[in-house]
Amino acid sequence: MPRDPLIGLVGKPSSGKSTMLNSLTDATSKVGNFPFTTIDPQRAVGYLRIPCACARFNLQSRCAPNYGSCTDGLRSVPIELLDVAGLVPGAHLGRGLGNRFLDDLRHADALVHVVDVSGSTDEEGKATRGYDPSRDIVWLRGEIVRWIQGNLMEKWGSIKRRHVAIKSNAVDTLQNQFSGYGSTTQVVARCLDRIGIKERLEHWSDETIEKVVNAFTDEKFPTVIALNKIDNPDADKNIAKIAKQQPPESLVLTSAISEIFLRKLAKQGFILYTEGSDQITTREDLIEDGDPTGGGLKEMDEKLKNRIENLKDMVLFRFGSTGVVEVLSRAASLLGLVPVFSVRSIATFGSGSGATAGGDGKVFRDCVLVKKGTTVGEVYRKVMGDAPLAYVETVGGVRVSDEDVVAVGKNDILSFKVGRA
Ligand SMILES: Nc1nc2c(ncn2[C@@H]2O[C@H](COP(=O)(O)OP(=O)(O)OP(=O)(O)O)[C@@H](O)[C@H]2O)c(=O)[nH]1
Ligand SMILES: [Mg+2]
Known part of the structure; x- marks a missing residue:
């Protein structure tokens, strides 16, 4: 029976994983400006935005999801998310409990790597200035590859012996080892196909094994890179640099903290805001449009008004949205859900x-x-x-x-x- 898809949030400490999770769900994963705020993995339900079948038959007005919601043919479908503790360089060797945290990821189908693109935290999540976040993308991926490779190499001798003794094929032998990551024979076959290895498994060099593990990581853990904290003025130059290095379909620009703030103000009745949209409607907007009651929205004080204006300038006008809803859509499309x-x-x-x-x-x-x-x-x-x-x-x-x-x-x-x- 196929499991429900699970999307794991990874990243170094303080990159904003828990904030991202909270911005995507109604969960309250603990947030703090100090590393390792989260230790135990938190599961929560987010909502994936999809075109609903009701729109194909013009039945939008009668669509009534048992779970999630549907507005005008745009449906929000529940999807499970996992917020894992922060990873640091050396995690696969157990640094910062990294090997334990990596094990929490085993069953994820896709990953969202939350990167602090403002450069205001170092690789351990400590406050700094001018850090180059493109480095995080490289080393974090390396930790995941080396974690899988390490698990494999630990037993490589006996894996090889058994492989020869029972005259197995490479797919079955590897699937035996990779099933613990929720892999399937098809996943393993696809990744071996892609790299086109001719040698027999018992003759594989360390280099070949590394190639296999890299391909497996790509297949098993397709990754969306969420460049988070775009509300910070230092983010721009880092975004430009990373955009040159990474395939565009893997990148999403986000401000998780802005999404949380907007959802909170909407809940409290200060603004109208649809999750992930580029529009904020205030009481003044509605009065200007000729509704003297301002839609019943509450009056905001100057401080709050300024914060909203600032958020509009720094995030919504420049980037189109806070990006968080797009993060899930992108992960779903990488997975082909x-x-x-x-x-x-x-x-x-x-x-x-x-x-x-x-x-x-x-x-x-x-x-x-x-x-x-x-x-x-x-x-x-x-x-x-x-x-x-x-x-x-x-x-x-x-x-x-x-x-x-x-x-x-x-x-x-x-x-x-x-x-x-
Ligand atoms: N400016 C800005 N700050 C953010 C954003 N998202 C998160 N933060 C801040 O970054 C800090 C760390 O956030 P967390 O969500 O706790 O980070 P984490 O990655 O879960 O951290 P650990 O659990 O320690 O691994 C907090 O002070 C957040 O308020 C954002 O979009 N913009
Ligand atoms: Mg956290």
Whole structure:
């Protein structure tokens, strides 16, 4: 049964991982301007923004998710996040409990590397000025590779002996070792394919092994780099430098602290703000637009008004948004996540009792996120468990095989019929 996708937040101490987690969720992971504020991994639920199936059928007004929400065809689907303790150089050797923290990452499907792009913290998370954050991207990746490599090399002698003795193939032997990272045979096969190794595993040099581990790291832990603290004026030159070194699809610019601030003000009734948007609406804005009550929003004092103006200038106008919602979208697209809508009735898209008889009129109540390449049968087991499957229908009442693969727009609206065919 496929697990739910899990996105891990990594980075050095004080880069803003917990702030990022809190800005993406309603969780309160402890935040502090001192290193190692977080020690135990914190799990929380964030929301991934996706185009909902309701929009394809013009049923936006009747869309009613059981979990998350849907506004005008833009759906927020719950996705699990993990905030891990800060990593420091030498983590794979156990520095700063690093090996323990790395172990917390085993089951992550994608990583978000939160980088303090302001350069105001050194590699250990201590306050400084003028630090070059492009270095963090390099060494942190190195720690992850060396952690996996170290685990492998510890047992390499006996791995090789067993490999030869049972006449195994490289994929099976490696999958045996990598299953602890939630790997699959397909992941291992893909990474060996990509580097195209000809030698037999028992003859691999240290260099070859390093290549394999690097490829495995890319496959198993696709990483979004969140350049955080863009509200800091020192961020610009560092962003420019990193943008030249990293592929653009891996970079997202964020100000986690701004997102938290805006969500808080919205909750307290001072502003209107949709998570991740580029717009803030104040009482004055609404009065100017001809609503004398200002939409019932509260009056802000000068200090608060200034902070809002500042945030608009430094973050929203310059970068378009606080970036945090984009972080999850980018991770989901690296993973190729597919939202699959399971409905009781393929005719009405309703669920629950009475759906076939018209039901409550609500549609697309359930949505699960699965990885690319997932089959209809795997989605069935994830949603319905072990119950025997009779048949599966998609839009138009068309039967689909349990071996068909799901993809966005194809086999992604499914009605499962339990029982004997
Ligand atoms: N200016 C600015 N400061 C931020 C931002 N995000 C986080 N911070 C600050 O950075 C400091 C560290 O934040 P945390 O979220 O605790 O960092 P962490 O990475 O979880 O730290 P550890 O748990 O110690 O590993 C706090 O003082 C935050 O307020 C941001 O977007 N902009
Ligand atoms: Mg933390």
